[in-house]
Amino acid sequence: MESLITTFHIDWKIIIAQMLNFGVVFLVLYLFALKPLKKIMSAREEKITKGLSDAKTNAEIIMKTQQEYTEAINVAKAEAHELFKKGKSEALAKRTEMLAQAEQEVALMISKGKQSLEAEKAKIIADAKNDIVRLVIMATEKVLEDTTDSTVKKL
């Protein structure tokens, strides 16, 4: 042991000095570099983790919303399709009904027209008859008048 100490000049004062040196290095590194860096790195890691989890939640929300949107669109499409179909069939029925009604009305109008035409014809004929009768009477009267006048003159 003695030879070891003399060969390597082992000196407890230098050993303590070296321990102190290391102590200073440790304290300086720990207090002024590692601790604040660790704090910042942990805070950053926390932020990143939170950001990632938020992004995941947001992605889930977006996916859910997209699904809901697609579902709503599909439902709306189906409803619109149904409505369209219903509207189309209703319109067709209405059209048929209206056509039938129009046909009926036309037929009615035609028959009414015919009736009024016939009434008009009958009236015209009656009027014409009356006129003819009147004209015949008037002509007869004239003839008779003329005949009477000439007879009187002769007389």
Added chain:
Amino acid sequence: MEKITHTATLFAEPIYHIGSFPVTNALFTSWITVLILALVVFILRRQIKEIPKGLQNLVEIILEGALTLCDQITGNRQITNKVFPFAISIFFYILINNWLGIMPFGGLGLVETEHGKSAFIPLIRSGTADINTTFALALIAVLGANFFGIFTIGLWKTINKYFNFNAFSGIFTKIRKDPTVLAVAPISFFVGVLEFIAEFAKVASLTFRLFGNVFAGEVLLLSMSAIFAYLIPIPFLFLEIFVGFIQAFIFSTLILVYFTIASQDHGEHEEEHKHPEHKASLRSVT
């Protein structure tokens, strides 16, 4: 013309005395290391922002990598968080000390004349090329690991690792169920004593491994420079830069392993069967 000799000594040479306290070149280099690290920390401290830039970016990348590596060794983030500052401080302290020793400050030094012979004493010598430094660091590491064990698993369990009184007390409680406990208990106790001796071996191994490697590197560089001053030492310089890094890495990794082992008590042996791969990796690192 006076001849000045320069030989690589096994010990750090004093360059100044403060009373009876010898300021060796290795200690001086360690002070420079402390100053460099303090300066870097000071610059970094002023730059620290939420959005990293420049030096902070680099340090954060290093820290992230080191933390991941520590996690692989400790297998537990909580232990990593507790031990990491200590391990990384030791790493940088050793690294800067190692690298300062191979910096080209060759001509910077004192000429000391003794018994008519002049010898050159360099001002800069790797702090870790002095056994006092490596011994101090090893002592801090091993004592630190044991104190960490006391704070983590408790004083009684830590003592029981070395002096397994629980094994003896188990004789009275388990003898009816398992008579082999009579043979196992003394063996367990003896293993504990071996572990206690191993703690001293740890100090010795940490001390001499680091000192040996760094000192050998300095001798190698000196020899190469003596053979041919130009070109030839360059590859060896790079080799020593690498060795300096590797030695700092090994020392801090071993500290992590010691701290991790110290934070586990013998009762966790059952746990070993559940996670054999992690324990096996620890053993391979040790």
